[in-house]
Amino acid sequence: MPKTYISILFITISMVGTGCSLLQFTNCFIQPSSLTINLDSLPDARLNQHYHSLLTISNNDTPVGAAYIKEGDLPQGINLAFNKHNSSPSITLSGTPTHAGLYSFTLAAWSYGTNCPGMTGEWLFKLQVTEVIK
Numbered sequence: 084m085p086k087t088y089i090s091i092l093f094i095t096i097s098m099v100g101t102g103c104s105l106l107q108f109t110n111c112f113i114q115p116s117s118l119t120i121n122l123d124s125l126p127d128a129r130l131n132q133h134y135h136s137l138l139t140i141s142n143n144d145t146p147v148g149a150a151y152i153k154e155g156d157l158p159q160g161i162n163l164a165f166n167k168h169n170s171s172p173s174i175t176l177s178g179t180p181t182h183a184g185l186y187s188f189t190l191a192a193w194s195y196g197t198n199c200p201g202m203t204g205e206w207l208f209k210l211q212v213t214e215v216i217k
Contacts, residue, residue, distance in 0.1 A: 117142070117202055117203055117204045118140055118141070118142055118143055118147070118192050118193075118194060118202050118203060118204030119140070119141050119142040119204065120138050120139070120140055120141075120174075120190070120192075120204065120206050121138060121139040121140075121141065122136070122138045122139075124208070124209070125176070125208050125209070125210045127210075127211045127212070127213055128158065128161070128180045128210060128211070128212045128213070129180075129212070129213060129214075129215050130180060130181070130182075130183050130212055130213065130214045130215060131179060131180070131181065131215070132179065132180075132215065133177070133178070133179050134161060134176070134177060134178060134179065134180060135175070135176070135177040136175070136176045136177070137173055137174075137175055138173060138174040138175075138176070138190070139171055139172070139173045140172045140173060140174065140192055140204070141171075142202070142204075143172065143194045143202060144194070144202070145194045145195045145196065145197065145201055145202075146167065146172070146194060146195050147167065147172035147192055147193070147194045147195075148167075148193055148194060148195050148201070149165060149192065149193060150163070150165040150172070150174045150190060150191070150192040151163070151165070151190070151191055151192075152188050152189070152190065152191075153188075153189040153190070153191035153205060154188060154189040155186065155187050155188030155189055156186060156188060157176065157186060157188060157210070158180040158181075158182060158184070158186045158210060158212050159180065159181050159182050160178045160179045160180045160181040160182075161176055161177065161178040161179075161180055161210070162176070162177060162178045163175070163176055163190075164177070165192075172192075174190060174192075176210075180212040182212065183212050183213060183214050184211075184212055185209060185210075185211050185212075186209065186210045186211075186212065187207065187208070187209050188207075188208055188210075189205055189206065189207050189208075190205070190206045190208060191203065191204065191205045191206075192204050
């Protein structure tokens with residue numbers, strides 16, 4: 084999908100010494116799109132059994148700086164790890180859940196900017212932890 088950019092030109096004029104001015108042009112490209120994540124929903128987890136899910140972040144033009152839980156909580160025993168790898172940044176949710184239930188949380192991430200603010204993304208997820216029936 085082609086990306087659409089809006090270009091804004093900032094002109095800064097400052098006085099340097101007496102009678103001299105420095106003219107600086109900064110071209111800023113604002114990206115109307117946001118970061119994306121490759122997963123629409125998480126697979127269910129089983130109580131007291133190891134869980135692992137990998138979510139890849141994409142649509143970033145600059146390196147992704149961080150990914151974190153913005154709202155809500157992960158199930159107790161599940162941890163979030165952010166992998167900053169520039170070509171394919173990712174979030175890993177893994178661990179052993181210790182309490183059954185439905186958990187809702189918002190994952191968020193941001194990327195570095197250059198002359199302009201970087202990109203952001205937020206994703207609402209639900210993770211069901213179910214008991215194992217024997």
